[in-house]
Structure formats: C-alpha cells, structure tokens
Amino acid sequence: MPMRWRVAWRQARTMLDQFCFPRVCAGCDALLTDRDRGLVCGACWARLPHLPAPQCERCGHPRSGARRPEAPCPGCALLAPFVRAARSLCWVPHPVSSGILAALKYEGWPGVAEAMGERMARLTWPADVVRERVAVVPVPLAAAKARERGFNQAERLAAAVAARWGLPVVMGVTRTRVTTTQTRLTPGERLANVRRAFAAVPADLPRLSGQHVILVDDVLTTGATLNACAGALFAAGVRTVSYLTFGRARTVADQ
Numbered sequence: 001m002p003m004r005w006r007v008a009w010r011q012a013r014t015m016l017d018q019f020c021f022p023r024v025c026a027g028c029d030a031l032l033t034d035r036d037r038g039l040v041c042g043a044c045w046a047r048l049p050h051l052p053a054p055q056c057e058r059c060g061h062p063r064s065g066a067r068r069p070e071a072p073c074p075g076c077a078l079l080a081p082f083v084r085a086a087r088s089l090c091w092v093p094h095p096v097s098s099g100i101l102a103a104l105k106y107e108g109w110p111g112v113a114e115a116m117g118e119r120m121a122r123l124t125w126p127a128d129v130v131r132e133r134v135a136v137v138p139v140p141l142a143a144a145k146a147r148e149r150g151f152n153q154a155e156r157l158a159a160a161v162a163a164r165w166g167l168p169v170v171m172g173v174t175r176t177r178v179t180t181t182q183t184r185l186t187p188g189e190r191l192a193n194v195r196r197a198f199a200a201v202p203a204d205l206p207r208l209s210g211q212h213v214i215l216v217d218d219v220l221t222t223g224a225t226l227n228a229c230a231g232a233l234f235a236a237g238v239r240t241v242s243y244l245t246f247g248r249a250r251t252v253a254d255q
Helices: 003-020 042-046 095-105 112-120 127-132 143-149 153-165 187-194 202-208 224-235
Strands: 083-092 133-138 173-175 198-200 212-220 240-249
Touching: 042 095, 083 095, 083 112, 083 127, 083 212, 095 112, 095 153, 095 212, 095 240, 112 153, 112 240, 127 133, 127 212, 133 153, 133 202, 153 212, 173 224, 198 202, 198 224, 212 224, 224 240
Parallel strands: 083 240, 133 212, 212 240
Antiparallel strands: 173 198
C-alpha cells in the first residue's frame, strides 16, 4: 500500500474513532481536542485556582496583605511541630479543582492522577527539602474504600510525583482501624476520628528511619489525617516529614 494511502487510512480511522468514541474532559465533560493532552482539557487546567503568591516559606499558605506581620500563620497552625514544609497546588472547593478531584476519587478516572501529579511535582520547595527528601509516602486508604474504588488516589498521585522527582514510592504507613469519612466532621471530630488510626509499616522502616519523607494526599483540610500519618512515622524514627497535596481548603482567615 502506498505511503499516502496508509496516511489517509490512519487519518480516516482516527476521525471514525473520535466520532464513535468521543474523548471528553474528566473535569467538565467538554469534548477534548487534538491539542489536549491527557484526560483533562486545557481550559480546566487554565482555570485551576492556584494558591497565589506570596506564600509562607514553611507551609506554602498564601500570605494575606491584611494580616499583620506578627500574626500567626493560619497554614502553619495546621501542621504538627515536626513537619518541615507543606505545599498544595490549588484551592478546594472550586468548580474546576473539585471536578478534577471528583473524577479521580468517585467517577472512575484514575488516569487523571498523572496530570495532577505532574503539576504537583513542579511546586517550589525550600532548598533543604529538595536536598533531603528520600521517598514519597502516600496516605493509606481504608480497605473498604480501596476495594470499592479499585485504587488509592493518594498512591496514584504519589507515583506520578515520585516519577518526576526520581524518588521511590514507599508505602510507609498503614491503617490500624476503620475510620469514618472526614468530609462532614468538625475539626475536633476529625482529630478524634484519626487518633491512633495509623502506624508505620515495619518492613519500610529501614529505608525511612532518620530520613526526610514527603507525605502525599489529595487534599489538606484541617491537617488531621496528614498529621496522624506523620505522627506515626515520626514515632517510628522518621526524622522529618513534609506534606504535598493537590488541593487545600481555605482557613477561617481566608474567608
């Protein structure tokens, strides 16, 4: 078959596939174009509500111009004392970021994590974090949710980030008991819900003991789950923990 016929056939087959099985954005359901890479359209990524600058060097929370310099940082107040730094890509809830998260967690689009992790991996960190980090640890998902969902969204995000940083993914933490969903709980209830709910994985401790690890989850809200996981790692001998999430909830100071 001449080359020009083969090219024409491939183009016709592509057009037929697009007609019969149109590609739609996982975030907004709009039709994807040939320029869109991955499962989320360029318009959604362009409208993502990134955390604005300037940001706190430690927790990455935006610094409000209305806040007095001596006032405590609302983002740092969420972190455990042994947490070195935290970074998040965007605000939640928001129509775009919440739509992308829903596609990943509830609508059967695990492939969305690749592009989310790619953007999370580009965030800027203090120099010592970049120099010291040795592994990426995903927040573990409850066994029942993992069976229902078929995967752990934090693990998918961690894998995408780790691949771009050239670091291993180490499970590091496991759940020791069943907890209820954090979504509708108050901050105090969230703390009680995850208290002593996590433990370090003994088999992973030789790789993590005395080291600085990056703990990855989908959203930082009150910090209860991340702090509980970090506390388990710290108690088992991990020297320092930093947090990385896709989304971050606004504090009272941000309202």
